[in-house]
Amino acid sequence: MIQLLHTPFHERTELLCQPKNWRRWAGYLVAGSYEMSLDREYWAIRNTAALIDVSPLMKYLITGVDAALLLNRVVTRDIDKLQVGQVYYTGWCDEDGKMIDDGTLSRLDETTYRLTSAEPSLRWLTMNAVGLELEITEITDSMAALSLQGPNSSSVLNRCCDNPVDEIKYFRLMHNELDGIPISISRTGYTGDLGYEIWIDAKDALPVWDALIAAGHDFGILPVGILAMDMARVEAGLFMIESDYTSSDHAWIKAQQSSPFELGLGWTVNLDKPGYFVGRPALAREQREGSTWKLMGLEVEWDGLEALFKDVGLPPQILSMAIRASLPVRSGKKQIGYVSTATWSPLLKKYIALAHLQKPYFEPGTNLRMEVTVQHHRQYAPARVVTLPFYEPEWKKR
Amino acid sequence: MTVNHYDAIVIGGGHNGLVAAAYLARAGKKVVVLERREIVGGAAVTEEIIPGFKFTEFSYVVSLLRPEIIRELELPKHGLKILPLPSTFAPMDNGDYLGLWDDPDLTRRELYRHSPLDAEAYDAYSRAMGRAAKAIKPLISLIPPDPSSLHPRDLMGLLKLGQYAAGLSEKELYMIAKLVTQSAGDMLEEWFETDVLLGTKAASGVVGTLLGPRSAGTAYVLLHHYMGEIDGAFRAWGFAKGGTGGVSGAIANAALALGAEIRVGSSVAQVIVKKGRAAGVALDNGDELQSKVVFSAADPKRTFLQFVDPKYFPDEFIQSIKNFRTLGSSGKLNLALSELPDFTALPGEGPLHRGAISISPSLDYIERAYDEAKYGQFSRRPFIDMIIPSAIDPDMAPPGQHVASCFIQYAPYDLEGGWDDAKKEAFAETVISTLEIYAPNIRRTIVGKQVITPVDIERIAGITGGNIFHGEMLLNQIFFLRPVAGWADFRTPLRGYYLAASGAHPGGGVMGAAGKLSVQEALKDGLL
Ligand SMILES: Cc1cc2nc3c(=O)[nH]c(=O)nc-3n(C[C@H](O)[C@H](O)[C@H](O)COP(=O)(O)OP(=O)(O)OC[C@H]3O[C@@H](n4cnc5c(N)ncnc54)[C@H](O)[C@@H]3O)c2cc1C
Numbered sequence: 001m002i003q004l005l006h007t008p009f010h011e012r013t014e015l016l017c018q019p020k021n022w023r024r025w026a027g028y029l030v031a032g033s034y035e036m037s038l039d040r041e042y043w044a045i046r047n048t049a050a051l052i053d054v055s056p057l058m059k060y061l062i063t064g065v066d067a068a069l070l071l072n073r074v075v076t077r078d079i080d081k082l083q084v085g086q087v088y089y090t091g092w093c094d095e096d097g098k099m100i101d102d103g104t105l106s107r108l109d110e111t112t113y114r115l116t117s118a119e120p121s122l123r124w125l126t127m128n129a130v131g132l133e134l135e136i137t138e139i140t141d142s143m144a145a146l147s148l149q150g151p152n153s154s155s156v157l158n159r160c161c162d163n164p165v166d167e168i169k170y171f172r173l174m175h176n177e178l179d180g181i182p183i184s185i186s187r188t189g190y191t192g193d194l195g196y197e198i199w200i201d202a203k204d205a206l207p208v209w210d211a212l213i214a215a216g217h218d219f220g221i222l223p224v225g226i227l228a229m230d231m232a233r234v235e236a237g238l239f240m241i242e243s244d245y246t247s248s249d250h251a252w253i254k255a256q257q258s259s260p261f262e263l264g265l266g267w268t269v270n271l272d273k274p275g276y277f278v279g280r281p282a283l284a285r286e287q288r289e290g291s292t293w294k295l296m297g298l299e300v301e302w303d304g305l306e307a308l309f310k311d312v313g314l315p316p317q318i319l320s321m322a323i324r325a326s327l328p329v330r331s332g333k334k335q336i337g338y339v340s341t342a343t344w345s346p347l348l349k350k351y352i353a354l355a356h357l358q359k360p361y362f363e364p365g366t367n368l369r370m371e372v373t374v375q376h377h378r379q380y381a382p383a384r385v386v387t388l389p390f391y392e393p394e395w396k397k398r
Numbered sequence: 399m400t401v402n403h404y405d406a407i408v409i410g411g412g413h414n415g416l417v418a419a420a421y422l423a424r425a426g427k428k429v430v431v432l433e434r435r436e437i438v439g440g441a442a443v444t445e446e447i448i449p450g451f452k453f454t455e456f457s458y459v460v461s462l463l464r465p466e467i468i469r470e471l472e473l474p475k476h477g478l479k480i481l482p483l484p485s486t487f488a489p490m491d492n493g494d495y496l497g498l499w500d501d502p503d504l505t506r507r508e509l510y511r512h513s514p515l516d517a518e519a520y521d522a523y524s525r526a527m528g529r530a531a532k533a534i535k536p537l538i539s540l541i542p543p544d545p546s547s548l549h550p551r552d553l554m555g556l557l558k559l560g561q562y563a564a565g566l567s568e569k570e571l572y573m574i575a576k577l578v579t580q581s582a583g584d585m586l587e588e589w590f591e592t593d594v595l596l597g598t599k600a601a602s603g604v605v606g607t608l609l610g611p612r613s614a615g616t617a618y619v620l621l622h623h624y625m626g627e628i629d630g631a632f633r634a635w636g637f638a639k640g641g642t643g644g645v646s647g648a649i650a651n652a653a654l655a656l657g658a659e660i661r662v663g664s665s666v667a668q669v670i671v672k673k674g675r676a677a678g679v680a681l682d683n684g685d686e687l688q689s690k691v692v693f694s695a696a697d698p699k700r701t702f703l704q705f706v707d708p709k710y711f712p713d714e715f716i717q718s719i720k721n722f723r724t725l726g727s728s729g730k731l732n733l734a735l736s737e738l739p740d741f742t743a744l745p746g747e748g749p750l751h752r753g754a755i756s757i758s759p760s761l762d763y764i765e766r767a768y769d770e771a772k773y774g775q776f777s778r779r780p781f782i783d784m785i786i787p788s789a790i791d792p793d794m795a796p797p798g799q800h801v802a803s804c805f806i807q808y809a810p811y812d813l814e815g816g817w818d819d820a821k822k823e824a825f826a827e828t829v830i831s832t833l834e835i836y837a838p839n840i841r842r843t844i845v846g847k848q849v850i851t852p853v854d855i856e857r858i859a860g861i862t863g864g865n866i867f868h869g870e871m872l873l874n875q876i877f878f879l880r881p882v883a884g885w886a887d888f889r890t891p892l893r894g895y896y897l898a899a900s901g902a903h904p905g906g907g908v909m910g911a912a913g914k915l916s917v918q919e920a921l922k923d924g925l926l
Contacts, residue, residue: 252529
């Protein structure tokens with residue numbers, strides 16, 4: 001194996017990807033964008049329907065009478081409450097209550113679950129499953145996945161699927177058929193808009209792609225790469241492993257690790273569930289004592305930004321895509337945190353960022369300053385702490 | 399006569415001796431290096447044994463050369479280039495192969511073919527080893543503390559060691575505890591299940607020892623080899639431009655530029671002792687040179703049993719040096735090739751030729767190879783670590799032709815009945831017929847060869863016993879025990895006499911650390 005892998009949609013995406021800006025994702029190549037500029041792709045997410053190849057997601061099927069036992073032990077959420085046809089977003093931690101990875105967990109039937117993750121997780125699952133009656137099957141390569149995101153996404157699916165998708169509630173899933181091909185559709189996504197993820201046997205990938213493109217024509221469907229998705233996910237306040245936090249598995253030092261509380265995932269830590277789960281004692285302690293860091297939104301104040309550029313005779317320069325870079329955040333002269341991803345929001349017309357802030361600076365409304373580069377000089381623009389997400393249309397969960 | 403008066407004399411022009419001389423010159427001292435051979439470099443030499451074909455004769459990869467030495471001696475200015483050696487390719491008996499490429503995604507996917515669990519364990523293992531190496535590596539640059547001493551210097555060292563330990567997590571401490579006690583085989587089997595992966599990793603745990611992967615203590619050697627991999631962007635694993643002789647050449651040039659003198663063809667017979675102090679040397683040809691201090695950058699046995707009258711050392715010290723394990727277990731076959739070897743598992747010219755090629759199909763294979771050596775035979779099916787220098791640096795061979803460097807284990811110094819030409823030839827034949835299993839064209843591409851046994855290492859490079867590291871790198875011979883407990887700080891019981899080569903802390907490998915650290919210590923003693 002001396003080449004990166006192609007996803008099951010490569011035959012299509014290869015012809016569509018004009019800038020040839022392939023990005024690496026978990027050992028696969030995916031399109032950064034299909035068009036030269038990200039504008040139309042971003043607006044497809046927010047205004048019509050965006051078709052995104054998310055096949056590289058790691059996927060595992062966990063089946064057996066002890067499947068729930070394993071998952072309850074590994075993830076922080078209460079799996080006994082997860083109903084058939086429901087999906088949970090969850091993180092999982094090490095013994096110290098620090099995040100290893102995050103993903104979605106779907107309950108497909110009484111004893112079958114599908115877990116997605118960003119990093120390979122087979123070994124961690126297997127290590128925790130010793131003595132349990134269950135089977136863990138990695139289906140990363142055999143299952144293709146498409147994310148269809150945007151306000152028109154339900155209309156596209158209704159046109160081509162056997163059963164209407166209107167009945168799928170937020171974070172639920174249904175089995176469906178499309179031209180005789182069985183698919184599973186979950187109302188999930190990574191954009192904070194109305195959206196669905198479609199799970200397909202890899203051998204059926206191309207006909208499903210074609211059917212969606214055909215059905216979506218009248219609704220403004222557009223193949224969209226991961227760069228536009230990156231802008232949308234920041235607006236939605238969604239973080240990404242390795243950009244916004246370091247897996248505790250990969251961290252060299254403790255300071256690189258994050259707990260779910262620090263990442264704003266306190267709501268996914270179900271300390272009221274019975275029994276032991278990995279990281280529980282540490283998480284309970286942290287919940288009691290409070291966290292010293294928190295992931296928050298940061299909105300750069302336009303007037304202040306404009307003034308910095310005006311000083312050198314320039315109009316404010318706007319980012320053309322999300323940047324995954326660490327930018328210092330200060331209160332007065334003191335650094336009290338850092339930004340991990342920043343983007344210009346074309347919809348909100350704001351410069352926004354995901355920021356890791358130290359206590360007590362993470363309270364909403366706190367006035368801070370964030371580094372911006374103005375004509376090769378590092379400057380600090382005034383910015384305000386806000387709660388996440390930056391953007392949440394009322395149709396996202398309706 | 400003033401021409402033969404020096405501040406310091408360095409015996410031995412191996413890379414450590416050259417580093418020592420460069421640092422002495424840099425400190426403003428008048429220094430001469432005396433090398434018995436006509437070329438410098440010791441075990442780090444490149445020689446054109448067959449016209450047009452340059453053999454990196456002994457040492458062939460560079461992983462541990464200290465970055466601060468490269469910077470301080472400005473080695474790049476003096477010609478040092480360390481080229482990437484990005485991958486490891488291990489052909490298997492069933493015709494398949496394992497490729498560990500220089501990209502984590504590619505390596506994971508490749509391992510996945512063999513075992514999905516190993517694919518993930520590999521990353522976790524690398525990180526665990528990386529963390530352990532990171533924890534131990536700073537100690538290499540420290541003078542090793544002697545826990546039995548109350549000398550403030552040792553206490554400071556222990557304190558620093560303690561601080562490092564305190565900075566480690568419990569998991570890392572356990573990992574280190576295992577590394578220093580387990581066999582390489584046992585430790586690796588806790589992580590992996592794929593035979594060829596186990597074999598390939600285990601092999602690096604036994605390099606330079608006369609032990610098998612199932613022998614206790616070999617896990618540490620794995621870590622030692624990992625140290626080269628944590629210099630991050632520095633990319634320490636590599637092949638030196640011009641072969642490992644390129645490293646010695648650059649250090650020699652740096653030493654000369656700093657004002658050191660290098661004399662080749664100058665074999666030292668004796669260290670001259672005056673008033674209980676090393677005061678110079680006498681050469682084989684009778685010439686005498688005077689100096690304030692003497693550094694021996696030769697192996698410990700010659701340094702203490704041959705160059706100096708034993709009466710200057712305590713009996714116990716002499717006994718410990720005699721017990722120092724220095725018998726070689728590795729050999730080399732250097733080949734001149736008319737074309738690249740073609741591996742049936744991955745035919746044609748490819749990335750495998752630019753990396754290491756490891757014949758190590760399983761742990762049992764390595765252990766069996768050891769079994770034969772244990773009873774005085776060379777392995778019938780040896781572990782072979784091959785690189786093709788000319789595929790990395792085309793200047794190593796005539797255009798279109800190639801050189802191959804095959805490191806071989808096991809080949810015991812104490813071969814039953816002793817080594818002779820017939821046995822050397824049989825040994826070479828064993829290696830070629832082993833390679834032939836995986837690359838059938840190899841035999842007909844050979845246009846010349848050089849066979850090196852431990853006895854040849856002793857004869858040519860001047861390393862007593864022929865051990866590649868001047869003495870095995872096992873736990874009872876490293877840190878504060880190298881070469882002898884209580885004498886791990888480069889000083890010796892003879893005042894003004896210092897050990898400056900691989901037999902001293904931190905040990906073997908082309909790293910230059912002993913050369914540099916010994917000078918650093920000697921300068922504190924006020925004799926210079
Ligand atoms: C076959 C082989 C393969 C190896 N592979 C690797 C590798 O891939 N990577 C790696 O990092 N390390 C490798 N090593 C180990 C490494 O090469 C050595 O540890 C290192 O080169 C030793 O350097 P040194 O300066 O300490 O001693 P040496 O290089 O042994 O230098 C000692 C010098 O002293 C000289 N000398 C001896 N007696 C006298 C005397 N009486 N008078 C004057 N001079 C004298 C010798 O001629 C020699 O030049 C290998 C070694 C061998 C033998």
